Amino acid sequence: MEVCQPLNEVANSSCHAIQQLDQQLAALRQQCDPIQHFEDYEGEVHKLFAQAERGVLEEDLSGLDVDTPVIEVNGTCYHRVLRSSETYQTVAGSINVPRTLYRNGQDRCIVPLELRAGIVEGYWTPRAAKQAVWMVAQMPPGDVKNLLDLMGNMSPSESSLARLPKKFNDQWEPNREAFEGILWESIKVPEKAVTAAASLDGVMLPMKDGKRKEKREQNKIDGKRTRGPAGCREASCGTLSFYDAQGERLSTVRIGRMPESKKVTLKNSLSELLDEALRQKPDLTLVKVADGAKDNWTFLANELPEGHEIVDFYHAAEHLKKAFDLSYGENSAKSKEKFTTYRHILKEEPEGVEKVIKALAYQHKRHPRRSKLKTELEYFRNNRARMQYAEHLLQSLPIGSGVIEAACKTLVTQRMKCSGMRWRLPGGQGILTLRSLIQSKLFDNGWKLLAVTYCCKVIKTGVDNVIPFPSQKAE
Structure with a gap:
């Protein structure tokens, strides 16, 4: 009975x-x-x-x-x-x-x-x-x-x-894959959505098991700084956002994970979430947006379906400013003038990145011993294919990673980086999973x-x- x-x-x-x-x-x-x-x-x-x-x-x-x-x-x-x-x-x-x-x-x-x-x-x-x-x-x-x-x-x-x-x-966690499969299926891609944007990023998080003392001792031996976030490791965040034909964001699903080598779990979850979205609406235009970190693009370019690859414009603008500061002096009037001009060119003009590369190559030729200036030039050369901002704007595609930057702040920083806080993996992951569910309206x-x-x-x-x-x- x-x-x-x-x-x-x-x-x-x-x-x-x-x-x-x-x-x-x-x-x-x-x-x-x-x-x-x-x-x-x-x-x-x-x-x-x-x-x-x-x-x-x-x-x-x-x-x-x-x-x-x-x-x-x-x-x-x-x-x-x-x-x-x-x-x-x-x-x-x-x-x-x-x-x-x-x-x-x-x-x-x-x-x-x-x-x-x-x-x-x-x-x-x-x-x-x-x-x-x-x-x-x-x-x-x-x-x-x-x-x-x-x-x-x-x-x-x-x-x-x-x-x-x-x-x-x-x-x-023992049921995570099964739970996520059910949750992803419960998400309905907005009817007006024409674009899906996938992003990932990381944020340093103070850890109780971050081997802080050992790292500082090693820094002391190596003659490096013994202050700063020695006990920190990188937590990771991923987002999948949906946009309408005018480029207005309709909704976002957020995923947060505690520090893990190569962000393996986050990448698997984001891939499966995207697969479900494309299954529901195969005609979605896929956009991959991130900063210039190599590991991010190894995943976005090689493990996700074909789509538009875009280096976050605001990160690119930061590198552009740094390049002109190195050329004309930090925050000098000439640096500010050049930055304003070429920022507009980079964003608004077709093949704007080529004009930026040409300008920075000229500055490097003038200052061949400034190795940091060469580093900034190589940043634009290596990412030129992902900096076609004028073309992407004409198609109403997102060119900024503000959504993932906000996710790092709201998922991790606001709750987990208060004064004196340090975390272990299980408790921290519980917080991140809950916050991800709440902010994705899946709680x-x-x-x-x-x-x-x-x-x-x-x-x-x-x-x-x-x-x-x-x-x-x-x-």
Whole structure:
């Protein structure tokens, strides 16, 4: 016999909590007539409703318990060993519920009540976990704790909140490929979209396991600087944006990953996301936009389908300014004049990059010993095919990587580079995954996928001829 679920199939609880709420509200109104301080009165009303909500949740959650000698879960039999009470965190605050524990022959214990309700990490009800993990993705646990205390609802400890991203990641990463496949299929390419732009970039992130001391010791031996971000590694971000025929951005999907060699996971996820978009709308014009980093273009040019390759115009403009500063003096009037002129040429005139290369080649000929000037000249020569900005603008294609730059800021910097913060991979990846889902408007779908992993079907076996484990009494 299968134990019924989901929650909406559980029998309705009694109206005791609601009746008690009516009585308490009547008493409060009588006591506060007339109302002198509405803020205080509002707070008291909130407390009464939260208390009633806890009563209902407590009653209905306890109704999901299974108290029988033997159950079966995923083909394994478990024997009843203990019945005791446990505290769970709900959106209305903590509740205490009696539940039964079961154990198999390998000493593994399970709680049917938690499996049927989808209790997260043995403590959070699903809705409470969803709200808490969303908040922790947006702000540090201490701030979340203060916010929850101000709201007067659930009251988890700061340490419980701090553990959530890592627990989320522990549950998400083993299923990541399957989850992403479902999420990518759920994304609908905008009807007006004619262009898809793929980008990736990185941002340095302070790490707890960044071998900071070892790097600084080695820098000291090598005669290099012993200050600066020695304990940092590069987190990576990827975006896929959709544009209409006028070049207006319609939507963006963002992906964030903790430091990893060659950004392998990020690149795989971005490739699969693009494949799904092109499957839905094969006539999309593909644009690949990034700065001039070699590794980015090895991926964009060789591992993604054919499309327009564009070096971010604003990075190109920075290199152009540096070249003229090297030629005429940093921030000199002549440098500013030349930069303004050739920036316009680079962006607006056909084959503008060739004119820029010619101008910089002339400057290098005048100053042959300025090696940094030669480096800037080679930057434009190496990327000339990706700098046809006037042609791309005529086609209403994006020429800037502002979307990926913003993703690096909003996914990583704003949350993960606050004063004193340092990260390990699991907790940091949990934050980045959550922020990616939230900013891509995929959080609800992503949470549904994760919540299912905490639920399981519980079957009463009806076996009477088994020898149960010795029962234990809760203290």
